[in-house]
Amino acid sequence: MSHPSRRALLAGAMVVGAASAAAAxxxxxxxxxxxxxxxxxxxxxxxxxxxxQNKDFLHPPTTDHGAIPNLHYAFADTHVKMSEGGWSREVTxxxxxxxxxxxxxxxxxxxxxxxxxxxxxxxxWSFMLAxxxxxxxxxxxxxxxxxxxxxxxxxxxxSGIPHSIQGLPPDGAEFVLAFPDGGFSEDNTFSITxxxxxxxxxxxxxxxxxxxxxxxxxxxxxxxxxPVPVPPPLxxxxxxDPSGKVAxxxxxxxxxxxxxxxxxxxxxxxxxxxxxxxxxIAAALVEVPPGHMREIHWHPISDEWQYYIxxxxxxxxxxxxxxxxxxxxRAGHVGYVPKGxxxxxxxxxSETLRFLELFKSGRYMDVSLKQWMANTPHELxxxxxxxxxxxxxxxxxxxQPIA
Ligand code: MN
Ligand code: MN
Numbered sequence: 001m002s003h004p005s006r007r008a009l010l011a012g013a014m015v016v017g018a019a020s021a022a023a024a025x026x027x028x029x030x031x032x033x034x035x036x037x038x039x040x041x042x043x044x045x046x047x048x049x050x051x052x053q054n055k056d057f058l059h060p061p062t063t064d065h066g067a068i069p070n071l072h073y074a075f076a077d078t079h080v081k082m083s084e085g086g087w088s089r090e091v092t093x094x095x096x097x098x099x100x101x102x103x104x105x106x107x108x109x110x111x112x113x114x115x116x117x118x119x120x121x122x123x124x125w126s127f128m129l130a131x132x133x134x135x136x137x138x139x140x141x142x143x144x145x146x147x148x149x150x151x152x153x154x155x156x157x158x159s160g161i162p163h164s165i166q167g168l169p170p171d172g173a174e175f176v177l178a179f180p181d182g183g184f185s186e187d188n189t190f191s192i193t194x195x196x197x198x199x200x201x202x203x204x205x206x207x208x209x210x211x212x213x214x215x216x217x218x219x220x221x222x223x224x225x226x227p228v229p230v231p232p233p234l235x236x237x238x239x240x241d242p243s244g245k246v247a248x249x250x251x252x253x254x255x256x257x258x259x260x261x262x263x264x265x266x267x268x269x270x271x272x273x274x275x276x277x278x279x280x281i282a283a284a285l286v287e288v289p290p291g292h293m294r295e296i297h298w299h300p301i302s303d304e305w306q307y308y309i310x311x312x313x314x315x316x317x318x319x320x321x322x323x324x325x326x327x328x329x330r331a332g333h334v335g336y337v338p339k340g341x342x343x344x345x346x347x348x349x350s351e352t353l354r355f356l357e358l359f360k361s362g363r364y365m366d367v368s369l370k371q372w373m374a375n376t377p378h379e380l381x382x383x384x385x386x387x388x389x390x391x392x393x394x395x396x397x398x399x400q401p402i403a
Contacts (some may be wrong), residue, residue, distance in 0.1 A: 010134070012319050020316070030248070035060075046231030053328060056327065057328070059096055061316065064324050064325050066322050066325075067323060068323050070097075072336075073333065076332060077089060085228075086108045086109040086110070086115075088225070090105045090185060090244065091103065092182060092185055095345045098111040099305060101180065101181075101359075102179065102305035102336055103184040103185070104305065106174070107175055108167075108173070110171075110190070111170060111172040112167060112172070113172055113226070113228070115158060115165040115166070116164060116191055116193060116224060117164045117191070118162065118224070123156065123279070125156050125283065127154055127175060127178075127254070128150060129401070133167055133168055133172070134168055134234070135148075135155050135251070137161050137250055140161070141243060143243050143246040144245060146238045147250070149251055152254055153252065153253050153254065154253075155251050156259075158253070158279070159305075162192075164311040172201055175343075178347070193222070193223045196219070237379055246354045254285055257270065257274065259271070260399075260401060263289075263400065263403060265401070266402070267285070267339065271362060280361075280362065281358055281361075282302075282364040284356070286356075286357060286402075288345065288352065290345075290347050292403060293344050294402060295344060295368060296343070296368075296369040298340055298342045298366065299366050304337040304359060305335075306355055306358070309355055309356065310353065313330070313353050314326070314329070315327050315345045316344065317337055317341050318342045318343070334340070344403075368399045368401070370400070371397065374397045
């Protein structure tokens with residue numbers, strides 16, 4: 001009497017076992033370097049989490065070839081520097097050796113948490129990802145600047161100009177900082193606390209015309225990020241500066257700029273033409289709908305540093321002499337493209353892809369493959385590529401950044 005049910009149970013177990021074995025075999029194959037009759041399974045150690053995020057490494061397009069250096073890095077693979085008040089992490093030339101032009105820092109300040117008064121040799125460019133922050137600076141002529149920044153806002157502090165950033169209620173802020181020097185490190189900045197700790201106290205006393213006891217309680221080392229009481233509303237938190245405010249605004253509402261739109265996507269540019277102070281970094285915020293891509297293009301005067309904000313993407317970089325390599329990206333990744341190398345950025349996910357393109361330059365510049373071909377004698381182009389003339393005649397002569 002128990003036999004049939006036991007047999008059924010066993011049969012059921014066998015079916016389940018077979019199904020899970022088949023599933024495991026499928027995942028073995030899908031996460032193994034096998035394309036057509038090439039490649040083979042992996043018998044040694046595997047890291048399916050990382051492998052699954054890099055499908056174009058595992059199954060590269062057959063057009064990939066040769067040696068292109070690594071051009072992607074995840075902030076999730078970086079060391080986090082933690083303080084009471086927030087955290088930060090960085091992708092520099094030490095993490096991504098190809099990124100000689102720009103280093104990036106991802107920083108979180110809790111409400112009240114302040115990135116202390118400091119300056120550095122490189123200029124600072126930033127994009128607000130979430131929350132709200134108050135930024136301050138005083139320039140070399142004594143002009144001051146205090147303002148609040150929200151998601152989609154940029155700020156720019158010229159090299160050597162002292163500044164601070166503080167997270168505001170209710171939940172502070174998170175942003176990505178970029179510095180036009182791949183060798184930059186957030187650990188190598190000039191901080192007000194560190195400087196006070198390393199000046200003779202009698203010199204401090206003479207400088208400020210007070211007794212040395214005024215400095216009995218100064219910190220003995222850099223504070224970097226630390227909690228401070230939440231400041232009053234902006235209008236009550238601005239010093240009335242007799243020298244006046246800074247001549248060029250250090251804040252720029254990028255998301256409020258008109259976008260260049262094509263095929264459902266958009267590009268918003270911030271460079272010296274509209275964000276006058278930003279002499280060392282030009283930027284674009286790109287949005288690409290699912291199924292579309294940032295068209296094939298290259299940048300004539302500078303390398304490109306990318307930061308992926310939302311979504312998933314892939315990019316092939318062609319490095320001349322038959323060299324090409326395809327990389328996968330997702331939110332929180334940094335990408336890099338050396339000057340002159342053609343590339344596209346294809347949305348491979350199901351949501352609108354959003355990323356930043358940054359350049360160590362005062363001016364945003366790109367060359368569009370399609371626009372170049374459309375405006376070159378078509379019989380000349382046709383003779384090179386043996387492609388249909390009708391296709392060339394139909395190409396838009398205007399730049400359409402999203403294809
Ligand atoms: Mn700074
Ligand atoms: Mn580009």
